[in-house]
Amino acid sequence: MLNLSMKPTGWFQIGWSAEIPPGGVKPMKYFGHDLVAFRSDAGVLTVLDAHCPHMGAHLGYGGKVKGDCIACPYHGWEWGAEGQNTLIPGEERRIPKKMRKWHAVERHGILFLWHDPSDLGGKPREGWELPDIFAHPDLPADPQDFYPCYPDAIVFKPDERIHPQLMTENAADTAHFRYTHHAPEDPVLLEFDTSTTVWKSQMGFLNKHTKEIALRLHARNAGVGLSFTIFEHGALGRRLVLSCTPVDDEISDLRVSYFFPRDPISPEVMPEHVRKMARQTEELFEEDARMWRHQRFRQQPIFARRDVEGYRALRKWCKQFYEAEGYPIGPLKVMEDE
Structure with missing residues (x-):
């Protein structure tokens, strides 16, 4: 990279x-x-x-x-x-x-490690928050109302030649949902906040017929490599932790953890219809991973005009996490009209 x-x-x-x-x-x-x-x-x-x-x-x-x-x-x-x-x-x-x-x-059955290249083994810096997938200020939830993610709703892909920056850039990428995930409509990046070490954003998916927002994704990114997302939707409501953790200078371990709401009819044992959704998580992940595995990172990319505001903000925000060797991210270019 x-x-x-x-x-x-x-x-x-x-x-x-x-x-x-x-x-x-x-x-x-x-x-x-x-x-x-x-x-x-x-x-x-x-x-x-x-x-x-x-x-x-x-x-x-x-x-x-x-x-x-x-x-x-x-x-x-x-x-x-x-x-x-x-x-x-x-x-x-x-x-x-x-x-x-x-x-x-x-936290909630997931292990997290603090990494600071200038203070290996040191305590987390003041203000460097680790988000809680169930403690969103606008959408709090009781973890007991969800099935544990492990072992039925996880994906583990070790030793992937994928940089965490590639995963992180999905936070501002609205255009890929139609082509990579076959969404019927492009979502809209409704808002984002880069004022802290946690990227906060909200993305809206429009109903194909009414053009009203039918699904909202509330994202919290704790630096590069760790993303917490809430799907605000009746039938599709769930919570997701997506991670990409560098092993060395070449490879990363990728993990997906889904928390599905408990079914009132079977609150203790995940029923088959929920297990079916859980099994689909690997293919959903692969839709992105197939891109990331073969993607070449562009330090000076050319973006379409509608995406440049979000990408510019995201890449500027990402710079604070790259304190070790290697110049992180260069300036952006916008696609010019021909």
Whole structure:
């Protein structure tokens, strides 16, 4: 991806909570760093650098949870939830060196990691909000009124050669819905707000016959690579978390998480008609991913006039997340009349 860093600042999804049960250990790699995630017997999640300071073994492959610590599979050294050394077998001493801990949070069954290339493992910056898919100020909802996204309404596409910027630009892209997703009418970007580190926008889909707004998409983008969308519609009402998390300088892991409203007739078990909608999520994702996999990022694109306002605002907003190497985004060009 030409001069576009794969190490942006912000929040990123690294998995789903149910993938790491109490006592569970999972190896990960994001932003070029080997990581290990483990859950204590009491259920507390911790993410650390993966390699034991003793002899460099990867704790994610064979490491065992011992209470609230993880034990190295090589020589049994144990490390606590703050990365501190808690045990050297056969010795009374502890070493002062800590393993780097990464700031991770769980929300509605989804795991999120804070990444700051200037302060690896540091706490989130003040004002850098992680949106809550159920706490929208205009459309709040009780999470208990929705089926969990995992495992029935998710998509996981690891190791994709896709940059998170490509996914993020869908927030301002109204024209692709007709051609990529076969929408009968082009939606309208009704409003957007770039005043904070969260992109806020509303897009309206028009009824083909009445030309009135039939479906509204309320989007919250937490930087590049993480998008929260509410579908405001009776039958199609649902909530979506879409993520693209860089693994290294070449590839990303992509995830889709849908929250469907519970059916009053079957509130505990997702009924077949909802499962059918959930199964369609992969094809909906593929409609976009087929473009992204082969797309060439244009630092100086040529846009149609109707799109340039939203794109210009979005790309200007995106610049704040690219603090690592690589000049992020160049100026825009507008398609001139011939």
